[in-house]
Amino acid sequence: MRIFLAMLSHETNTFSNVPTDRAQFEAHDLRYGGEIVETFRGTGTCLGGMIAAADRLGATLVPSVAASASPAGRVTRDIYEHVKQRLLADLTIAGRLDGVLLDLHGAMVPEGVDDGEGDVIAAVRQVVGPDVPIAVTLDFHGNLGQDMIGKADLLHGYKTYPHVDMAERGVEAMERLAQLIGRRIRPTAAWRKPPLLPPLGNQGTTRGPMRRLYDLADEMEKDPKVISISVFAGFPLADIPDAGLGVYVVTDNDQVLAERLAARLARVAWDHRREFIHTALPVKDAVARALAADGRPILLTDMADNMGGGAAGDGTEILRELLRVGARNTTVACLWDGAAVQQCVKAGVGARITLDVGGKVDHRHGAPLSVTGTVRTLSDGRFTYRGPMMNGLAGRLGPTAVLDVDDVKVILITNRRQTLDPEMIRFVGIDPLMEKILVVKSTIHYRAAFEPIAKEIIEVDAPGLSSSNLARFEYRRVRRPIFPLDPDTVYEPE
Ligand SMILES: [Zn+2]
DSSP states (O other): OEEEEEEEEOOBOTTOOSOBOHHHHHTTEEEETHHHHHHHTTSSSHHHHHHHHHHHHTOEEEEEEEEEOOSBSOBOHHHHHHHHHHHHHHHHTSOSOSEEEEEEOSOOOBTTOSOHHHHHHHHHHHHHOTTSOEEEEEOTTOOOOHHHHHHOSEEEEOOOSSOOOHHHHHHHHHHHHHHHHTTSOOEEEEEEOOSBOOOGGGOOSSSSHHHHHHHHHHHHHTSTTEEEEEEEOOOTTSOSTTOSOEEEEEEESOHHHHHHHHHHHHHHHHHTGGGGOOOOBOHHHHHHHHHHOOSSOEEEEEGGGOGGGTOOSOOOHHHHHHHHTTOOSEEEEEEEOHHHHHHHHHHOTTOEEEEEESOOSOSSSOOOEEEEEEEEEEEOOEEEOOSSSSTTOEEEOOSEEEEEETTEEEEEESSOOOOOSTHHHHTTTOOGGGOSEEEEOOSSTHHHHHTTTOSEEEEEOOOSTTOSOGGGSOOOSSOSSOBTTSTTOOOOOO
């Protein structure tokens, strides 16, 4: 069994002014051929799962390209075309193939294309023809579209947020693809897109409306006629027509059943739509509550400045308030400001400097903050994920500095990465368990590794491009009416 393997993954926040260009991919992942298997084997990622399952099934993988970048603005034409053309060229010379495995996201918006994944899958289909099956893994935040469904045979969305099942979905995609190649299953798919644009804040799957939907989906999956079900919460910060929640059900040669289950899930999602509305504490109240709290560490989660949701990562409002009230024994992780890192590098460890940090990307994450502090440590930014997400994968934050401003330690990074693993604090020599307050720039993912160690979690409503308050954004292209942008949206579920 010869299986073509490729990855192209990006979550595009169309409100961001940070273009996702080649440099952003190079700082994250841009790998070719055998290097892909070497890098991802044994890691808690889709590719890791695909590789493990292929090994077990005795399948030969033909790895092509693996490209991913931290969420930001539209993917530039240049890098998108480079990766796509490389993938198609490899596909053309790959020789006889039994199947294609693609690790995609579902919310990638390249310049000039609304549905990046649909475009990639359609191009792959064109090369391999109608008879070679294509199986795809997609992020929980995928904005499901017609071409993804129509041109692929099987889609597998992550079922968790925090995404702790990526490897599992990779395994599933490879196993189902093998069954399809062996003609042991005949997939029939149905999908629904109710007019629903859930904000990120209540999309988590440990509780709330998505838990309810997945409990129901898990029950449905017990039917041997059901191959798999994905409920995509969708990515609300991509202002494209397809943004929003999507239900995808694939059954074994039973279209009627697929339609019935998809309709039921869409109805349940719609009936509970108000549970997706999320509110957090204003900055001043949140900081006051953290100071008064007993025990440690107390987490202040900067949900709206999550680089993993395409926010700038250089938001200053929580830091400003912490300094104003004289908080101590506090760490802010991690603030994206390569220029500030360079100033720290130039000054050297132990130097006392005055500089502007953060607030430089746009006007939606607070103003730059002038601080005077001591350069505590400098590092090359290399760490390894040790939590439930992406376990074992190497991460690169680029040149990294810790600036100590009256015992508020600011971790300044050069490469954009969401703070979702305590290793991103530990590797610079700070013990997260010993800090009174930890500011973590993340919406939900931090919960997988930080919830077990946090004494208390306080969700903060600071400004930023991953805010769950969707009224702050000027939508132009998403289909309307859609809830909650249009609170009176009418939908008649089947
Ligand atoms: Zn996601």
